[in-house]
Amino acid sequence: MAAKTNNSACAVVHSQRVVSRSVQAKKFGVEVGMRRRQAQALCPDIEISSFQPDRDRRAFNTVVQAVSEIVPLIEVGEPGVIVFAARGPSRYFGGDAPMAEKLMQTLRSSIMTDSQFGVGVADGRLAAHISAHISAQTQTPFLVEPERTKPWLAGQSVRVLGEFAGIDRETISLLERLGLNLLQDVCKLGESVLAGRFGELGVELHRLARGDEQHPLAVVAPPPEQLCSRAFEEPIVDRQTLLNNVQTMADELSRYFAEHGAICVRLILVFASETGERCERLWYRPQGLTTASIVESAKWQIESWQIKAPISGLQLVADEVRTDTARQLKLWGGATQSDETAAQAVGRLTELLGSNSVQVVKWQGGRDLQDAYQFVSVLHSQGAHSEQVATQQKKFLAQSPQRPKSWRGSLPTPSPGVVFADPPEVRVVDKNQNLLGVSARHELSAEPAYLLMGRTKHKIVSWAGPWPIEEKWWDIARSRRLVRLQLVVEKSASPPDGSVAESSEVQAMLVALEHGQWSIVAIYG
Numbered sequence: 001m002a003a004k005t006n007n008s009a010c011a012v013v014h015s016q017r018v019v020s021r022s023v024q025a026k027k028f029g030v031e032v033g034m035r036r037r038q039a040q041a042l043c044p045d046i047e048i049s050s051f052q053p054d055r056d057r058r059a060f061n062t063v064v065q066a067v068s069e070i071v072p073l074i075e076v077g078e079p080g081v082i083v084f085a086a087r088g089p090s091r092y093f094g095g096d097a098p099m100a101e102k103l104m105q106t107l108r109s110s111i112m113t114d115s116q117f118g119v120g121v122a123d124g125r126l127a128a129h130i131s132a133h134i135s136a137q138t139q140t141p142f143l144v145e146p147e148r149t150k151p152w153l154a155g156q157s158v159r160v161l162g163e164f165a166g167i168d169r170e171t172i173s174l175l176e177r178l179g180l181n182l183l184q185d186v187c188k189l190g191e192s193v194l195a196g197r198f199g200e201l202g203v204e205l206h207r208l209a210r211g212d213e214q215h216p217l218a219v220v221a222p223p224p225e226q227l228c229s230r231a232f233e234e235p236i237v238d239r240q241t242l243l244n245n246v247q248t249m250a251d252e253l254s255r256y257f258a259e260h261g262a263i264c265v266r267l268i269l270v271f272a273s274e275t276g277e278r279c280e281r282l283w284y285r286p287q288g289l290t291t292a293s294i295v296e297s298a299k300w301q302i303e304s305w306q307i308k309a310p311i312s313g314l315q316l317v318a319d320e321v322r323t324d325t326a327r328q329l330k331l332w333g334g335a336t337q338s339d340e341t342a343a344q345a346v347g348r349l350t351e352l353l354g355s356n357s358v359q360v361v362k363w364q365g366g367r368d369l370q371d372a373y374q375f376v377s378v379l380h381s382q383g384a385h386s387e388q389v390a391t392q393q394k395k396f397l398a399q400s401p402q403r404p405k406s407w408r409g410s411l412p413t414p415s416p417g418v419v420f421a422d423p424p425e426v427r428v429v430d431k432n433q434n435l436l437g438v439s440a441r442h443e444l445s446a447e448p449a450y451l452l453m454g455r456t457k458h459k460i461v462s463w464a465g466p467w468p469i470e471e472k473w474w475d476i477a478r479s480r481r482l483v484r485l486q487l488v489v490e491k492s493a494s495p496p497d498g499s500v501a502e503s504s505e506v507q508a509m510l511v512a513l514e515h516g517q518w519s520i521v522a523i524y525g
Contacts, residue, residue, distance in 0.1 A: 009043050014051035015375060016421055020080065023116055023136050031171040033162060038480075041190040041515065045287035053079065060305040063117070064109035070103060075266070075282030076300075077233035078302055081283070083128065086121055096121045100141030117140065123149040124211050129164040130156060158209075165208050166286060171201065177474070183209040204291070216229040224258045228316050235274045235310030239302060242311055243295055249316055250294040257321065263288035271305065272313035279305045282319065369411070369419045369510075369522055411467060416510055416522030423519035428460075428485070428511060438483045439515055442468045451489050453509070458489040461506055466513075482514035484521065 011021040011030055018034045020403040028043035039046055057081035067074055067082055075083040084133040086096060093099040102121045107117055120131025122144035130153075135142040144152050160183075180186050186194070186209035194202030230249060236242045246443045255261055267289050270287040271279045283289065283297040294316070349358045359375040428436045430446035444466060466483035473479050491505045508524035 008047060009045060010047040010049060012049050012051055013038055013039075019051055023133070031159070031163070035247060037514070050085055055299055056080070057303075062111055063107065064304055066106050068104065070106060071279055073282060075269070075284050081129070083125060084282075089383065090121075096143050097141065100143060104141055120144075122152075124153070126160070126165055126208055127153050127211065130160055133164075153211045154209075156183050156186065157181060158186060161205065161208055167201075167205065167208075171198070171205075173472070173475070175205075202306060223253060223318065228253070229317075230314045232312055232314075235312045242302065242314070243298060244299040245314060246316075247291060247295050250289075251290040251315065253294075253316055253318070254289075254291050257318070262321050262323055264318045264455045265289065265323050266318075267294065267297075268315075268317035268319050269294070269301055270313075270315035270317065271301070271311055272315075273307055273309040274312045275309045277309065278308060279307070284320075286394045288322075363375065371415065411486075411510070414524065416524050418523045423512070423521050424453070425519050426511065426519045428513075436513075436518075438466060442466055442483060448485065448487065458491070461488045461490060463487045480514070482512050484510055486510055505521075 009022060009028060009030070011018045013019065013027050013036050016036045018030060018032055018036065018039050021030045021032065022037070025039070025043060025046055028046070030042055031041045036048065040048075060079040064074070064076055067084075071084045071089050073084065086099065090099045092098050093102055103119045107119075111117070116133040116139075118135030119141045120128050120133070120135050120143075121141070122128040122131050123146050127144055127149050131144055146250055159172055162169050162172040175181075175186065179190070186205055189206075191203060192207040194206050196202070198205065209283040219336065228249075230245065232245075236245070239246050253264070258466070265286060265288055266282060266284045267281055268280060268460060273514075280289040281297075281299060281301050283294070285293055289297075333501065346358050362375070375490075428448050429450050429452060430436060431449040432446075433450070434446065436448060439445070448460045448463050451460055463485055465485040467485075468481075468483045469478070470481050486508070487510075488506050488508050491507045508525070509520055510522040511518055512521045
């Protein structure tokens with residue numbers, strides 16, 4: 001089941017990318033992973049919200065508590081999405097349709113009247129997620145018959161893999177350029193063909209397209225009882241003390257599965273109070289539940305429970321385990337003391353701030369400076385092996401100077417020192433104060449003379465370019481056309497009389513023209 005609030009067109013933006021959007025925004029063509037400017041170009045009235053996980057979790061707790069009154073064991077992987085096994089509740093309410101209708105009635109009476117939510121029932125996580133979003137548009141439950149789930153899923157667009165299964169947006173774009181527009185087209189290729197082209201990702205694509213779960217299960221002996229359950233002789237009142245116990249048990253549990261070459265992707269976390277009350281919840285992470293993510297989940301669960309009685313028992317139940325992906329170790333040497341120190345610091349920060357708080361830089365290519373590198377979570381980039389964070393950063397620093405040279409259309413060296421996440425808007429004009437334009441052949445309308453920033457005028461000493469970018473012309477929603485100029489300007493502001501002040505200090509910068517608007521993309525030095 002998925003729930004989305006706000007009936008207007010809105011989107012949550014993180015690092016200038018859309019990470020979530022409402023159903024109304026989707027009608028305008030706004031997709032997850034799209035740049036902020038592209039989303040605003042498609043829907044000028046769209047409401048942009050910043051990415052605040054703690055705020056989202058607090059707001060979503062109302063939905064979680066409402067569903068918990070009907071379904072005893074639910075899985076909350078992220079704010080906005082609830083998943084649960086429908087077999088038990090369906091039998092209790094007399095079928096999938098009555099169960100879904102009961103959920104809709106409960107949510108309508110429990111949350112804001114203008115909220116947008118959906119209830120979908122299907123075999124498999126991906127199909128259920130898609131059907132829930134369809135339900136959010138129609139405001140009625142959407143059910144897929146058990147024997148019809150895979151045929152129904154086969155007719156879906158490959159873009160659902162990017163929105164609901166975490167597949168990279170560039171991979172989805174490549175599939176569409178290859179003519180694989182539907183999931184059934186991906187299935188027809190065969191798993192071996194996709195594996196030969198995409199590697200492990202190809203196997204995952206085929207598995208998702210045919211309606212199976214994202215990761216295969218692994219057969220591992222259950223961990224010993226002492227690793228999964230703990231009863232406190234003195235009931236715990238302090239929240240931090242309870243989280244410390246969760247961390248200790250999570251460390252032991254993660255170490256056990258690591259020794260068996262497996263990771264836990266779904267975990268049942270159970271708290272028992274001194275008065276006999278219990279709080280159970282499923283937690284799911286497709287990359288694997290690390291110690292930090294388990295502690296973060298426990299913190300969220302305790303906050304949403306809001307019980308005042310002391311905690312007398314704690315239990316961790318591994319509900320779903322999959323085989324861990326192998327990694328190539330170094331031929332000479334191993335982890336150094338610096339690597340271990342960095343890993344400890346990363347672990348401590350993720351415990352305090354959350355699993356996505358610590359990020360490393362990853363090169364991904366591209367002509368645009370904002371696309372060439374991206375920040376990824378340390379835990380997601382390294383899986384369960386966060387001790388390789390320092391090694392990953394060393395590898396990035398060693399390889400990044402050579403990588404941009406091999407990308408056609410990229411800017412010449414040297415690289416800028418500062419790249420703006422939200423480029424400030426400016427005006428580049430000629431000597432007659434006319435705004436510069438660029439023709440279809442990438443020719444400037446005149447020679448750049450001044451750079452105007454509000455009421456401040458800077459004289460352009462020298463310039464180079466333009467450097468054009470034309471990409472994704474086959475996709476109307478994602479196509480881009482812009483030009484860049486390298487400028488050297490005088491840093492001093494003009495006097496009040498409007499004349500240009502004399503100055504010996506200069507500043508090199510990169511400006512870009514896109515959709516008729518100039519902006520400062522980066523600064524050199």
